[in-house]
Amino acid sequence: TLGQSFVVDNRPGAGSQIALEILAAAAPDGHTLMMLSATTVIHPILYKSRFDIVRDFAPVAQVSAQGYVLVVHPAVPAKSAAELVQYMRANPGKLNYGTSGIGSPIHMCGELFQSATGTKMTHIPFKGMGAAYSDLIGGQIQLSFPTIISSIPHINAGRLRALAVTTATRVPALPDMPTLAGAGVPGVVVVNWYGLIAPAGTPKNVIARLSSETAKAMQSPEVMKRLIAEGSAAVGSSPQEFAAHIKAEHELWAKVIKKAGIRGE
DSSP: OOSSOOOOOOOOOGGGHHHHHHHHHSOSSSSOOEEEEHHHHHHHHHSOOSOOTTTSEEEEEEEEEEEBEEEEOTTSSOSSHHHHHHHHHHSTTOOEEEESSTTSHHHHHHHHHHHHHTOOOEEEEOSSHHHHHHHHHHTSSOEEOOBHHHHHHHHHTTSSEEEEESSSSOBTTBTTOOBTTTTTOOSOOOEEEEEEEEETTOOHHHHHHHHHHHHHHHTOHHHHHHHHHTTEEEOOOOHHHHHHHHHHHHHHHHHHHHHHTOOOO
16 A cells, blocks of 8 residues: 555564664664563563663554463363362462563463462573473363464363463454453453554654554455454554553563562573
8 A cells, every 4th residue: 555565574572672663773764663572561660771672762652462361281180270279378389480581472381371360380481482282182281371373273182271361351263261360260361462663753644644544454354264264353443552561661660670579582
């Protein structure tokens, strides 16, 4: 719709700090954008960064939202999220939960779960969920909060037991799965998200055009169908809404990190 081609320049590493460096140095003309996720907001809270995500960039639009799902190894004696909480309270620290690394949204999900339920489990960070899945299916760790799309094959095959999704409402990809609140465990709503930001100083009319076209793209039936199949939902928010969302996420995870005493390593 913009009549221009897009070049995707993948710059992974350091919780998106490498990509942020490139974006910050780019001309504020709307021709250089960055797709960030919840991790990009969490990382600077744990590690030193010269960037303030809330202050130093221009939000364009939230693109999508993707939930997680609480899964346990079949040997865990809990058939629901409420039963799991009861078991964990009776056996503090006995269960290990795996994540894709310290400060990842999956790690934050586990910490928020413990805080909301008054339970205690042991965090086992991995270098990505691939390794975590291996130990989870093998029974070396007992539970995790992986993305819905990555967990569905293991759930359907019976290798893992799903107990609840972390979203505020049920998701089409797992229609029979209750939310944590619906399963009797309120206070734990965690949604990973992706969105576009631009360099600070990008003209407001340029931001408005990019945001409007992003919203239109996310309303495309083809895009929405693809996202739903992956356990995601299309968003396409305004710059103001996305700015408020980033700020709220930053405040939430800063509180969780402080309360749990989490430190970057």
